[in-house]
Amino acid sequence: MTEMTNAAFPMPDPKMGEPYLLTPGPLTTAFSVKEAMLKDWGSWDDDFRAMTRSLCNQLVALAGGAAGELVCVPMQGSGSFAVEAMLGTMVPRDGKVLVLANGAYGLRAAETLRVMGRAHTLIDKGDYLPPRGDEVGRALDADPAITHVIAIHCETSSGILNPVAEIAQAVHARGRKLLVDSMSAFGAVPLDAGQIGYDAMVSSANKCIEGVPGFGFVIARKSALEAAKGNAHSLSLDAHAQWATMVRTGQWRYTPPTHVVAAFLEALRLHAAEGGVAGRGARYALNRDVMVAGMRDLGFETLLADRWLSPIIVTFFNPAHPNFDFQRFYQLMKSKGFIIYPGKLTVVDSFRIGCIGRMDEHVMRRVVTAAAQSLAEMGVDSAAPPAAAIAERAKLAA
Known part of the structure; x- marks a missing residue:
C-alpha cells in the first residue's frame, strides 16, 4: 500500500492490500494495532x-x-x-x-x-x-x-x-x-x-x-x-x-x-511515541493542509472557511459538472485505494475526506492524484461547485 516513512511512524503493512479509510472512524490502523488482537x-x-x-x-x-x-x-x-x-x-x-x-x-x-x-x-x-x-x-x-x-x-x-x-x-x-x-x-x-x-x-x-x-x-x-x-x-x-x-x-x-x-x-x-496530542494533531493538520490545497487546485471548494476547518475531516461541495456522480466517484476512489465518506449536509450535495488514521502527507498527495484521475475518468473537466452552493454558504456565513 505504501512504504514505511520512518521508524517512529510505521505505516500499515503494505502486504495487507487494504484501502485507506478516509473517514472519521473507523480508520486505518497500524499493523501493530491489528497484531495486538491475536x-x-x-x-x-x-x-x-x-x-x-x-x-x-x-x-x-x-x-x-x-x-x-x-x-x-x-x-x-x-x-x-x-x-x-x-x-x-x-x-x-x-x-x-x-x-x-x-x-x-x-x-x-x-x-x-x-x-x-x-x-x-x-x-x-x-x-x-x-x-x-x-x-x-x-x-x-x-x-x-x-x-x-x-x-x-x-x-x-x-x-x-x-x-x-x-x-x-x-x-x-x-x-x-x-x-x-x-x-x-x-x-x-x-x-x-x-x-x-x-x-x-x-x-x-x-x-x-x-x-x-x-x-x-x-x-x-x-x-x-x-x-x-x-x-x-x-x-x-x-x-x-x-x-x-x-x-x-x-x-x-x-x-x-x-x-x-x-x-x-x-x-x-x-x-x-508520536508526541501525544501535539504530535498527533500536527500530523493531522498537515494531512488536512496538503489535501485541501491539492483539492482546491483541482477546483473543489470546501464547505467551511479556513478558520473553522478541523484537522479531522473536510467537507467538499460536489462539482456542478453534469458528468459528476458521487457513487461513481466513490467507486473510482475506492479502486485506487481510498474509501471516502458521503456528505451529511441538509442543504447542498457534498462529500467528506478524513485526515485521521495511520497516514501522512505523502498519502494525502496520492489522494489528490486519485481524485484527479477519477474526475478525468468521469469526463469531469471542472470540479467547481454549483453557484447556488456558494451563494448559500455566503448567505449563512454573513
Whole structure:
C-alpha cells in the first residue's frame, strides 16, 4: 500500500492490500494495532484487569486533569453508546440540557435526550456555523431551568471545529455544567480539563487514538460522577455503576471487548511515541493542509472557511459538472485505494475526506492524484461547485 516513512511512524503493512479509510472512524490502523488482537484474554484475569487500569490511567493523563480529580469509565459499544451513557448518567432526571447543534451529531444528542425523556432545548446553527459563547450565554440567561450544556467538539458532518473554550466560559460564568462530545477530536485537538472545566467528556477507541471499534469512554470529574449515582435510565449504560464496579473489582460489569482493549493499549503506545496530542494533531493538520490545497487546485471548494476547518475531516461541495456522480466517484476512489465518506449536509450535495488514521502527507498527495484521475475518468473537466452552493454558504456565513 505504501512504504514505511520512518521508524517512529510505521505505516500499515503494505502486504495487507487494504484501502485507506478516509473517514472519521473507523480508520486505518497500524499493523501493530491489528497484531495486538491475536491473543485471547480472560476478562476476569489479573492481567486484563491491569490492562484496564493502564488504559484508564493513560486516558486521564491525556485529559490533563489533576491527580485524583478525573476518572475514566470505559463503556462497551460504539461512540453513540458512550454519549448516551454520559448524558443519561450525568444529567439528573429532572435536569434540562441545552444542546448546541451544527450538524448530525448535535441533533443526535437531542434525539438521545428525547428518547431518554430528559428535558432539553436546542440551538441549531445549521451546517455552516459554530455556536458562539455569547448566544449560549443569552440562552442560559433566558432559561434558568437549564442545568447542563452539551457541545460537540468536532462536528464531523461538516468538519467544523467548535469553539469549546469560548462556550465553556459562558457556561461556567452562569453556574451551569458542561458536557463535551469530543468523539472525533480527543487525542489530536487539545481538551485540557484544567482549562476547559467540563463535568464530563466522551470519546471512542476508533478515532484519534487510532484504535479499533468496540468501546467508548467517559472522562468525568470524580465529584460530578459520584453525585450522578442513580441518575441513569439504563442498566447497561449507567456510567456511575460501571465506574463503581471497576473501583471495587477492577472488572467491567459485563463482558468487555478484550481484543479491542489490547489493540487500544498498543495504539496509546504509538500515540505517545508520536508526541501525544501535539504530535498527533500536527500530523493531522498537515494531512488536512496538503489535501485541501491539492483539492482546491483541482477546483473543489470546501464547505467551511479556513478558520473553522478541523484537522479531522473536510467537507467538499460536489462539482456542478453534469458528468459528476458521487457513487461513481466513490467507486473510482475506492479502486485506487481510498474509501471516502458521503456528505451529511441538509442543504447542498457534498462529500467528506478524513485526515485521521495511520497516514501522512505523502498519502494525502496520492489522494489528490486519485481524485484527479477519477474526475478525468468521469469526463469531469471542472470540479467547481454549483453557484447556488456558494451563494448559500455566503448567505449563512454573513
